[in-house]
Amino acid sequence: xxxxxxxxxxxxxxxxxxxxxxxxxxxxxxxxxxxxxxxxxxxxxxxxxxxxxxxxxxxxxxxxxxxxxxxxxxxxxxxxxxxxxxxxxxxxxxxxxxxxxxxxxxxxxxxxxx
Amino acid sequence: xxxxxxxxxxxxxxxxxxxxxxxxxxxxxxxxxxxxxxxxxxxxxxxxxxxxxxxxxxxxxxxxxxxxxxxxxxxxxxxxxxxxxxxxxxxxxxxxxxxxxxxxxxxxxxxxxx
Numbered sequence: 001x002x003x004x005x006x007x008x009x010x011x012x013x014x015x016x017x018x019x020x021x022x023x024x025x026x027x028x029x030x031x032x033x034x035x036x037x038x039x040x041x042x043x044x045x046x047x048x049x050x051x052x053x054x055x056x057x058x059x060x061x062x063x064x065x066x067x068x069x070x071x072x073x074x075x076x077x078x079x080x081x082x083x084x085x086x087x088x089x090x091x092x093x094x095x096x097x098x099x100x101x102x103x104x105x106x107x108x109x110x111x112x113x114x
Numbered sequence: 115x116x117x118x119x120x121x122x123x124x125x126x127x128x129x130x131x132x133x134x135x136x137x138x139x140x141x142x143x144x145x146x147x148x149x150x151x152x153x154x155x156x157x158x159x160x161x162x163x164x165x166x167x168x169x170x171x172x173x174x175x176x177x178x179x180x181x182x183x184x185x186x187x188x189x190x191x192x193x194x195x196x197x198x199x200x201x202x203x204x205x206x207x208x209x210x211x212x213x214x215x216x217x218x219x220x221x222x223x224x225x226x227x228x
Contacts, residue, residue: 004157031214033214033215033216035216042218042219042220042221043158043203043205043216043218043221044218045215045216045217048214048215055214056210056214056215058215090157090158092157094214102148102160102163103148103160103216104160105150105157105158105159106157107155107156107157108157
């Protein structure tokens with residue numbers, strides 16, 4: 001069974017640009033969450049999608065957005081990149097909707113903003 | 115919102131010894147407590163989880179205990195091996211039809227010395 005796939009693995013962008021990251025969940029998983037991981041702030045929740053609807057959002061500025069497609073694949077977008085957006089962006093998928101269950105993480109996309 | 119504190123931040127043990135990592139949480143409504151292991155270049159991997167209706171759970175060399183009254187939970191690794199060296203994260207979450215999110219502790223870097 002394939003795991004959570006995130007593409008690309010590495011990205012280098014310039015300040016002011018925008019970026020789109022992709023996540024393919026485990027087959028059958030309909031919940032997809034995104035997290036930002038930095039040395040200073042640790043793992044922080046960005047947002048969660050279920051059946052193409054954003055159900056929960058973390059404390060990030062509006063420059064961070066996401067969406068989920070009918071096949072459960074998800075993308076997140078960061079506009080007007082800042083140096084502080086450099087981080088490992090992790091996607092996690094889960095099978096169940098209303099009950100916390102074992103979230104499976106992908107290997108992440110390492111974004112560097114220069 | 116939920117706040118999770120994790121101690122210690124680093125832990126060095128001799129191979130074969132036990133390792134204990136402790137976490138406290140602030141939201142008494144939290145009812146799901148997973149532990150993740152993250153190796154270099156990889157995303158967090160779920161190693162064990164516990165729900166609030168259970169006080170203890172064990173899986174081979176790994177065990178987790180939960181004290182709801184004190185709002186703390188711990189990870190115990192027995193007979194540590196070099197491959198247990200990694201960063202470990204605790205997390206807390208509460209079930210909600212409005213969406214689920216994990217709040218992570220700051221992580222513990224575990225080094226098992228052969």
